[in-house]
Every structure is written in C-alpha cells, then in structure tokens.
Amino acid sequence: MTVxxxxxxDRNGSCLYYNEWNRKKQAGISKDEEFKLMYGMLFSIRSFVxxxxxxxxxxxxxxxxxxxxxxxxxxxxxxxxxxxxPPCQSVVLSSLSVLRKEGFxxxxxxxxxxxxxxxxSGLRFVMNTDLSVPNARETLQHIYSSLYVxxxxxxxxxxxxxxxxxxxxxxxxxxxxxxxxxYSPRAA
Numbered sequence: 126m127t128v129x130x131x132x133x134x135d136r137n138g139s140c141l142y143y144n145e146w147n148r149k150k151q152a153g154i155s156k157d158e159e160f161k162l163m164y165g166m167l168f169s170i171r172s173f174v175x176x177x178x179x180x181x182x183x184x185x186x187x188x189x190x191x192x193x194x195x196x197x198x199x200x201x202x203x204x205x206x207x208x209x210x211p212p213c214q215s216v217v218l219s220s221l222s223v224l225r226k227e228g229f230x231x232x233x234x235x236x237x238x239x240x241x242x243x244x245x246s247g248l249r250f251v252m253n254t255d256l257s258v259p260n261a262r263e264t265l266q267h268i269y270s271s272l273y274v275x276x277x278x279x280x281x282x283x284x285x286x287x288x289x290x291x292x293x294x295x296x297x298x299x300x301x302x303x304x305x306x307x308y309s310p311r312a313a
C-alpha cells in the first residue's frame with residue numbers, strides 16, 4: 126500500500142500545493158500542464174456526476190456509476206497520458222464512487238485510485254494511491270482541518286489563494302502521510 130502524490134487546488138483551478146511520495150514515472154510534460162489536466166479531469170467528472178446522479182435516490186449510500194465510462198473516457202485518457210500509464214490498463218475505470226450529498230469522491234483504474242475531497246470554500250484535495258487503499262476521504266478531511274487550517278489559514282504570513290510555501294505545513298504533512306497505515310516507502 127502506498128501514497129503516490131497529493132494535489133491541493135483552489136476554486137479557480139490553480140494548484141496551490143503538490144508533493145510526491147512514491148511516483149514511479151514522470152509525466153513527460155510540465156508540472157503546470159499536468160496540474161491543468163488533473164483539474165480539468167476533476168471538473169469534468171464532478172460536473173458529470175452532479176448532472177447524472179439523481180438526488181432523491183440512494184440516500185447517503187455510495188453507488189458505483191459504471192455507465193459513465195464513455196463520457197469519462199477522454200478525461201481518463203488525458204490523465205493516463207499525464208501519469209504515463211499504458212492506455213490499455215489505465216482507461217478501464219472499475220468504479221466511480223458517488224454520494225448523494227458529497228458528489229464525486231473517488232475513482233480507480235487498473236493501476237491506481239484517485240481520492241477527492243472538496244471543502245465548502247472550494248478547495249480541492251486530491252490524493253493518488255495504489256488500489257489497496259479503499260477510502261482516503263477521512264485522510265483528506267484531516268489534512269484540510271488539522272494541517273491546512275492550522276498551518277496555512279491561521280498563519281498570518283501565508284496569503285490564502287497563493288502557492289503554499291510554508292515549510293512547517295510541508296514537513297507536518299510529510300510526517301502525517303508517512304505515518305498513515307497505508308503508506309509504504311516503496312510503491313508496490
């Protein structure tokens with residue numbers, strides 16, 4: 126089990142923070158382009174899920190949405206290229222989790238799982254893990270409430286909406302990630 130990377134986006138799609146732990150391959154494109162592709166994919170999937178998921182059905186239960194594969198295919202192809210995964214392995218989405226009130230929460234390919242958490246203020250936390258990590262939503266919520274709020278929001282030196290350059294935040298986040306039960310220093 127392992128954590129590959131973490132993105133934090135603002136409501137406008139700017140990547141405020143990015144860190145890698147066990148990423149085997151680089152994308153072969155600039156980080157800015159990678160961030161735009163990731164945010165665009167998240168925006169598309171989130172929009173699709175909100176339009177296709179009936180709010181009066183499946184009260185507060187997760188349900189897989191397998192019918193979204195054709196619509197999400199182009200976004201997944203972009204992400205697959207960005208993450209350097211072979212197309213035959215990367216575009217087969219095996220699940221897309223949806224909650225009635227929460228919307229898009231995660232999806233997985235044959236190689237990795239993407240976990241998503243959006244705050245009420247529009248910050249988006251995205252963590253890529255291997256497939257053995259079932260749900261990292263509480264982990265992302267903890268990163269927001271206990272690390273981001275404590276070391277960024279409450280820090281008068283940090284300017285909200287700009288790149289997160291707090292060394293204290295980075296070191297505490299790194300310690301937290303490395304202490305997770307599903308973190309392994311080597312990718313499987």
